[in-house]
Amino acid sequence: MSTDIIDTSDHVNDRPTDRPAAGDAPADAPVPSRTDKLGPGHFRVIALLMASAFTVILNETTMSVALPPIMADLNVTEATGQWLTTAFMLTMAVVIPATGFLINRLGTRGAYLLAMSLFTVGTALAMVAPGFALLVTGRVVQATGTAIMLPLLMTTIMSIVPAHMRGRVMGNVTLVIALAPALGPTLSGVVLEPLGWRGVFGVVLPISLLALTAGILWIRDVSNRETQHLDPLSLLLALVAFGGLVWGLSGLGEAAETPALINPWIPLVVGIAVLGLFIWRQIARQRTDSALLDLRTFLQSNFRLAVVIMAISMMAMFGTMIVLPLVLQRAVGMEPLTVGLLMLPGGVAMGLLGPVVGRWYDRFGPRPIMIPGTAMVTVAIGAFAFLTPTTPLYYILGAHILLMIGLASVFTPLFSAALGVLEPHLYSHGSATINTVQQVAGAAGVALFIAIMTIRRTALEDSGTATADAMASGAGLAFGIGALLMAATIGLAAMIKRPENDGEFSGGH
Numbered sequence: 344m345s346t347d348i349i350d351t352s353d354h355v356n357d358r359p360t361d362r363p364a365a366g367d368a369p370a371d372a373p374v375p376s377r378t379d380k381l382g383p384g385h386f387r388v389i390a391l392l393m394a395s396a397f398t399v400i401l402n403e404t405t406m407s408v409a410l411p412p413i414m415a416d417l418n419v420t421e422a423t424g425q426w427l428t429t430a431f432m433l434t435m436a437v438v439i440p441a442t443g444f445l446i447n448r449l450g451t452r453g454a455y456l457l458a459m460s461l462f463t464v465g466t467a468l469a470m471v472a473p474g475f476a477l478l479v480t481g482r483v484v485q486a487t488g489t490a491i492m493l494p495l496l497m498t499t500i501m502s503i504v505p506a507h508m509r510g511r512v513m514g515n516v517t518l519v520i521a522l523a524p525a526l527g528p529t530l531s532g533v534v535l536e537p538l539g540w541r542g543v544f545g546v547v548l549p550i551s552l553l554a555l556t557a558g559i560l561w562i563r564d565v566s567n568r569e570t571q572h573l574d575p576l577s578l579l580l581a582l583v584a585f586g587g588l589v590w591g592l593s594g595l596g597e598a599a600e601t602p603a604l605i606n607p608w609i610p611l612v613v614g615i616a617v618l619g620l621f622i623w624r625q626i627a628r629q630r631t632d633s634a635l636l637d638l639r640t641f642l643q644s645n646f647r648l649a650v651v652i653m654a655i656s657m658m659a660m661f662g663t664m665i666v667l668p669l670v671l672q673r674a675v676g677m678e679p680l681t682v683g684l685l686m687l688p689g690g691v692a693m694g695l696l697g698p699v700v701g702r703w704y705d706r707f708g709p710r711p712i713m714i715p716g717t718a719m720v721t722v723a724i725g726a727f728a729f730l731t732p733t734t735p736l737y738y739i740l741g742a743h744i745l746l747m748i749g750l751a752s753v754f755t756p757l758f759s760a761a762l763g764v765l766e767p768h769l770y771s772h773g774s775a776t777i778n779t780v781q782q783v784a785g786a787a788g789v790a791l792f793i794a795i796m797t798i799r800r801t802a803l804e805d806s807g808t809a810t811a812d813a814m815a816s817g818a819g820l821a822f823g824i825g826a827l828l829m830a831a832t833i834g835l836a837a838m839i840k841r842p843e844n845d846g847e848f849s850g851g852h
Contacts, residue, residue, distance in 0.1 A: 392496045395554045399489040404527030409540045417475045434486035436589040436782045440581040442494040443772035450564040459555040462488030470544035494774040501770040514701020517755045522694030577635035580621040587614025592786040637772040649761030658788030666792045670818040674811045689747035696751040708841035709756035716752025717832040725826035728819045732811045763842030795821040
């Protein structure tokens, strides 16, 4: 992770930003905000948060490779085994809306220790699980900690980083978001051979313990805590609404392949209906500043536009991440290891480009980066629409790298431009909203791409088309529709404005 984002040489002896000596403020006291620079104490907090976020997100994608040996060892079917991923996604979807409240109530230190404690306990449970039920329980506990970590990272950055440096720091968040998922399957593949599937969790456990210990020693609050009480009804509505949406959308994609035990339209319709009640409840409680998820963030046009662009981009990214490996294995005939290696350069390129794009954002603002970025994503997904069983390897590699570079050019300025227009007390709620949209849109993208591909493939197979050609044609139609959806974001990106306080420090809390 890049360390050139912060210059601490001018103020290495600044007492307010370092750890307290004897007689200083307690470890959980808020750190005084600076006017134009970020001190070494702040840098240490952000670096630890980024390293922790990298660890928990890396863990999220290890199951894609580890699932087959887990199924064989614990004697479960593929449909049952998929709950290791589905339960993780559902937990993320229902916990993230509450993270704004948690971060404001517990503070930076309390939220971090809760997140890493949950993640560590979940990892230990999964590692020693004697059966599938306890393994799923461990994944759910892991997911609860993971759900808190990324909103906490983004909120902390917005709270203590001067506005003119936020692009560079947010660029490192893109590195975490992109590189960790790309390396997860690779790490899992390396560990599985000598250590088995329990070793995947065993490798992560000491890292999470180290991060938890470092947090106990170093993490301090960077904002004042709020004292509003948790609204149980809002929490219940969030659980049903977002859980129903993710469950239903995930089920739509799976139902296109095999009949579902429960019609996915049932949780989807229930989720949409309860989402309306959740929104009504939050608007009512905003009058007393006690909303679980404060929706006044949507009063800012930049934030509204960013959420729409984020939703479409996440649909495109997750849909492509799931469908592309399928078509490469089933239609082009690649081995899983070859597919993983083929997609690794794009993920690495996206991660390493994040800090660079962040510096460009600080200098030029969002539009000169996001407009070509959205265009690149559109072109790359459109290029996948022409995949055939004989498509050259270099064509696939080039299109995937272009896709990842384009996404890096979208996400980094998007986070900064969306959160930069909010009032400081809404940072945590804005972060929670963006991360909630990511989960729901990701599930929607997978469902849309899989359903389109399967319906088209089945129709062609029934008419006598070879399976490989039918698969490629079905995936091509899904990519084509995805490209059309993504094309709409080019115009939306042109409407994103640079936050008025960019270039000057907008304050902590």
